Amino acid sequence: MSLTRAGGQIGIPGLYVTEDPGAADEAAQQGALSMRFGLGWAKSHSFHTGQCPVMKYHRPLMQAILFGKVNIADAVNVQMITLDQAPQGYADFDGGAAKKFVIDPHGSVAL
Numbered sequence: 001m002s003l004t005r006a007g008g009q010i011g012i013p014g015l016y017v018t019e020d021p022g023a024a025d026e027a028a029q030q031g032a033l034s035m036r037f038g039l040g041w042a043k044s045h046s047f048h049t050g051q052c053p054v055m056k057y058h059r060p061l062m063q064a065i066l067f068g069k070v071n072i073a074d075a076v077n078v079q080m081i082t083l084d085q086a087p088q089g090y091a092d093f094d095g096g097a098a099k100k101f102v103i104d105p106h107g108s109v110a111l
Contacts, residue, residue, distance in 0.1 A: 001039045009046040076100045080109060 064070040089101035
C-alpha cells in the first residue's frame with residue numbers, strides 16, 4: 001500500500017489462506033492476514049481478490065514463450081536441482097523460498 005499511488009488498485013490473486021494449523025502464530029493458523037487497511041483507505045485504494053483471469057492471458061503468454069520473447073524459467077525464478085538435492089529443495093520451498101525447484105534426476109537439461 002505504501003508503494004501504490006493514491007487512487008491505485010491492489011490485486012491479491014492466488015492467495016489461499018483459509019487456515020494453516022502449522023503456522024507460527026495464532027492469526028495465521030486461522031487464516032487471518034495483517035494488512036494496513038487504514039493506509040489503503042487514506043489513499044483511496046481499491047482492493048481486489050480472486051483468481052487471475054488465466055484464459056485472458058494464456059494464449060499470448062504461450063506464444064511469447066514459444067517464440068523466445070519470454071524466458072519463463074527466469075520469470076518464475078527456476079533453480080535446477082539434482083535428485084539428491086530434492087529433500088533440501090522441498091525444505092527450502094516449505095520455508096518460503098521464492099524459487100521454483102525443478103528436479104533433473106539425470107542431469108539431462110542443458111543450463
